[in-house]
Amino acid sequence: MPGSGSGPTPGSASGPTPGPRPGPETVVPDPLADRRMLAAVRRIGLGRRLIVMGVLVVLLVVLACLALVLGDRVLAPGDVVASLLGLGSGGDNFVVQGLRLPRLTLGLLVGAAFGLAGAVFQSLLGNPLASPDIIGISQGASAAAVGAILVLGWGGIGVSFAAFAGAVVVAGLITLLATRNGVAGSRFVLIGIALAFLAQALIGYLLTRADVRDAQSALVWLVGSIGTVKGEELAVTATAGLVLVIGLILLAPRLRMLQLGDETAAGLGVRVTPTRLLLTLVAVGFAAVATAAAGPVAFVAFVAAPIARRLLGGAGTASALVASALVGAVVVTGADVIAQHAFPGLQVPVGIVTGIVGAPILLGLLARGNRTRGTA
Amino acid sequence: MTATPRNAGKPGAAELLSAHHSPARRRLIRVLGLGGLLVGVLVAVGLSLFLGSRSIDVSTVLEALSGGRSGDAVEQMVVLDLRVPRTIVGVVAGAALGLAGTLMQGLTRNPLADPGLLGVNSGASLAVVISIAVFGVASPAGYIWFAFLGATVAAVLVYAVASGRTGPTPLSLTLAGAAVTAVLTALTTLVLLRDLDTLAQYRFWSVGSLVARDAGTVVTLAPFLLVGAVLALVLGRSLNGLALGDDVARGLGQRVGLTRVVAGIAVILLCGSATSLAGPLVFVGLVVPHVARRLVGADFRWIAAYSLPLGAILLVLADTLGRLIAQPAELEAGIVVAVIGAPVLIALVRRDRGVIR
Numbered sequence: 010m011p012g013s014g015s016g017p018t019p020g021s022a023s024g025p026t027p028g029p030r031p032g033p034e035t036v037v038p039d040p041l042a043d044r045r046m047l048a049a050v051r052r053i054g055l056g057r058r059l060i061v062m063g064v065l066v067v068l069l070v071v072l073a074c075l076a077l078v079l080g081d082r083v084l085a086p087g088d089v090v091a092s093l094l095g096l097g098s099g100g101d102n103f104v105v106q107g108l109r110l111p112r113l114t115l116g117l118l119v120g121a122a123f124g125l126a127g128a129v130f131q132s133l134l135g136n137p138l139a140s141p142d143i144i145g146i147s148q149g150a151s152a153a154a155v156g157a158i159l160v161l162g163w164g165g166i167g168v169s170f171a172a173f174a175g176a177v178v179v180a181g182l183i184t185l186l187a188t189r190n191g192v193a194g195s196r197f198v199l200i201g202i203a204l205a206f207l208a209q210a211l212i213g214y215l216l217t218r219a220d221v222r223d224a225q226s227a228l229v230w231l232v233g234s235i236g237t238v239k240g241e242e243l244a245v246t247a248t249a250g251l252v253l254v255i256g257l258i259l260l261a262p263r264l265r266m267l268q269l270g271d272e273t274a275a276g277l278g279v280r281v282t283p284t285r286l287l288l289t290l291v292a293v294g295f296a297a298v299a300t301a302a303a304g305p306v307a308f309v310a311f312v313a314a315p316i317a318r319r320l321l322g323g324a325g326t327a328s329a330l331v332a333s334a335l336v337g338a339v340v341v342t343g344a345d346v347i348a349q350h351a352f353p354g355l356q357v358p359v360g361i362v363t364g365i366v367g368a369p370i371l372l373g374l375l376a377r378g379n380r381t382r383g384t385a
Numbered sequence: 386m387t388a389t390p391r392n393a394g395k396p397g398a399a400e401l402l403s404a405h406h407s408p409a410r411r412r413l414i415r416v417l418g419l420g421g422l423l424v425g426v427l428v429a430v431g432l433s434l435f436l437g438s439r440s441i442d443v444s445t446v447l448e449a450l451s452g453g454r455s456g457d458a459v460e461q462m463v464v465l466d467l468r469v470p471r472t473i474v475g476v477v478a479g480a481a482l483g484l485a486g487t488l489m490q491g492l493t494r495n496p497l498a499d500p501g502l503l504g505v506n507s508g509a510s511l512a513v514v515i516s517i518a519v520f521g522v523a524s525p526a527g528y529i530w531f532a533f534l535g536a537t538v539a540a541v542l543v544y545a546v547a548s549g550r551t552g553p554t555p556l557s558l559t560l561a562g563a564a565v566t567a568v569l570t571a572l573t574t575l576v577l578l579r580d581l582d583t584l585a586q587y588r589f590w591s592v593g594s595l596v597a598r599d600a601g602t603v604v605t606l607a608p609f610l611l612v613g614a615v616l617a618l619v620l621g622r623s624l625n626g627l628a629l630g631d632d633v634a635r636g637l638g639q640r641v642g643l644t645r646v647v648a649g650i651a652v653i654l655l656c657g658s659a660t661s662l663a664g665p666l667v668f669v670g671l672v673v674p675h676v677a678r679r680l681v682g683a684d685f686r687w688i689a690a691y692s693l694p695l696g697a698i699l700l701v702l703a704d705t706l707g708r709l710i711a712q713p714a715e716l717e718a719g720i721v722v723a724v725i726g727a728p729v730l731i732a733l734v735r736r737d738r739g740v741i742r
Binding site: 136137138143186187195196198199200202203204206207209210213214216217221222224225228229231232307308311312315357358360361362363364365367368369372 | 495496497498499546556559560561563564565567568570571572574575577578581584585588589591592668671675716717719720722723724726727728730731734735
């Protein structure tokens with residue numbers, strides 16, 4: 010809208026005001042009524058928020074129990090609790106503490122990190138396509154990891170490191186290239202997509218030139234999988250995640266203001282460009298940490314935030330972020346339980362399950378929401 | 386002030402060929418520009434015929450094309466059996482993808498959309514993998530109908546899911562496309578992880594290439610391509626209305642739902658044909674509309690017209706370049722397109738102030 014900036018614009022407020030500028034009371038006719046309504050809306054919103062969060066947490070607990078109980082050796086819940094406290098038999102202790110708990114924890118961390126990465130990107134850039142798997146972060150990580158596997162012959166933690174570096178390099182490139190009098194959302198995303206295609210081409214090149222067997226093992230990484238988890242890997246992921254979460258908590262209020270538009274946020278005292286950069290850094294960090302740990306697990310980052318927002322029915326930024334993390338964690342944990350146990354005698358990478366099982370379920374949820382709530 | 390969000394409708398600085406001219410003069414300039422691009426297509430075709438791991442001189446090429454037999458038999462064979470088919474496929478697939486991309490961006494009202502969003506590539510990929518793994522198909526020409534079928538089924542599925550009861554919105558199309566793509570890609574990967582022989586073949590198709598294509602398949606697919614192109618070119622005015630938002634478009638007397646359905650059909654026909662000819666090459670469909678918009682502004686009729694020759698030029702040049710830079714081996718066109726296209730797109734995006742918000 011032209012003329013919506015500062016300064017009195019003739020004709021925009023009530024027409025025949027004789028004075029030089031319209032008084033403030035014409036803008037807010039009845040502050041009390043407005044506030045009462047707002048409070049009522051908030052109360053409904055709060056109830057719904059609590060229910061949604063509660064259901065997600067319960068779901069997560071159920072999935073966690075399943076992940077700990079199920080396996081080649083099915084344990085009774087009592088034995089699981091005993092083993093968690095270190096009181097079970099030696100074999101049980103090893104299975105629970107050494108295998109199942111680390112895998113579960115990594116799944117939770119990775120899911121939450123993907124969810125948060127997608128949520129921050131999507132609200133920061135104001136575009137549903139702005140998730141790390143679309144704007145090149147995942148592809149950058151993948152290209153680096155595939156290069157490490159196929160060209161350098163690396164494995165294990167080296168590949169994770171390469172993936173992390175790839176994600177960070179691509180994110181840096183996007184930011185560098187997109188910065189021009191501030192970072193505009195669509196410019197950021199488009200440049201990201203361009204780099205995603207470039208990285209994809211590099212992956213294609215590497216996969217076609219390599220030995221087929223090596224290409225296949227690279228493919229396993231490319232789908233995203235959580236396998237045997239080493240302690241130090243878990244510790245690094247958790248520490249990085251914690252740092253990023255603290256950063257996000259500090260930045261969340263400003264993210265909310267940025268969502269009102271850059272100019273409004275600036276008016277509210279936010280330094281737009283540095284804040285955007287910091288938030289980008291945090292989102293990239295989440296995506297890079299998750300991808301390094303598990304590979305680019307399909308679709309989680311893309312869909313966690315839209316689902317969360319649909320469940321919440323348009324709540325504030327902070328609850329949307331928390332819900333996105335929960336949705337991401339539920340999706341990855343659930344998918345990993347299915348990947349491990351639904352196909353006996355077959356090890357399926359978790360990324361395949363998030364694709365085949367997760368996407369339709371999530372899609373159905375979105376479609377239902379669409380029908381009841383109209384266009385988003 | 387590049388970050389201001391509401392400049393989309395203004396005839397911004399982006400319109401190189403049309404700024405500050407009277408309508409008649411602007412039209413003339415645009416027609417001339419289109420003529421220039423067609424000349425560009427001819428030049429690209431010429432380069433594609435002459436250049437390669439074996440550079441062949443003009444007279445030999447012309448003689449081969451006119452059916453003469455006096456020249457070097459090997460060189461004539463190279464021209465007729467290898468270069469002519471891939472050039473034809475390049476022109477057709479490039480033009481189709483460019484046009485499909487324009488439609489897609491108009492349809493979803495999203496400058497980030499490419500035809501791949503409709504699930505075309507993932508559908509074609511899964512079908513090709515099945516054709517290799519189950520039916521033992523072993524050549525790109527054999528994949529064609531599988532790819533076309535897969536692309537069509539996937540796109541129809543996306544469209545149906547996105548439509549629900551209320552008809553598709555830009556957001557629902559985007560999400561449905563991403564979800565269907567995720568499912569199909571996961572299925573494809575599942576097959577590839579369990580079948581080494583299929584992976585060995587599939588990976589070469591999946592980067593997108595014009596090698597070993599049969600020009601006859603272009604003739605077979607011609608009806609689909611023609612119908613798609615005609616629909617796309619007719620839709621220009623409706624897409625202009627759609628760009629203003631559904632409500633405004635309705636207010637202008639347009640049938641928004643019908644426009645979306647027809648545009649969807651056109652994208653499926655164009656992109657499905659192109660993908661079955663050349664493999665998944667969507668990047669063309671993303672870059673070309675941006676270049677076209679930069680040249681002619683926001684009018685979809687002109688963007689569509691320009692995207693045809695631009696797409697053809699990009700793909701044919703990429704294929705030619707791929708033959709030259711990695712001699713004696715070749716770099717697949719799909720890889721070269723990304724290497725050329727990504728910097729072009731980035732440069733455009735960086736310079737643009739009006740159209741891309």
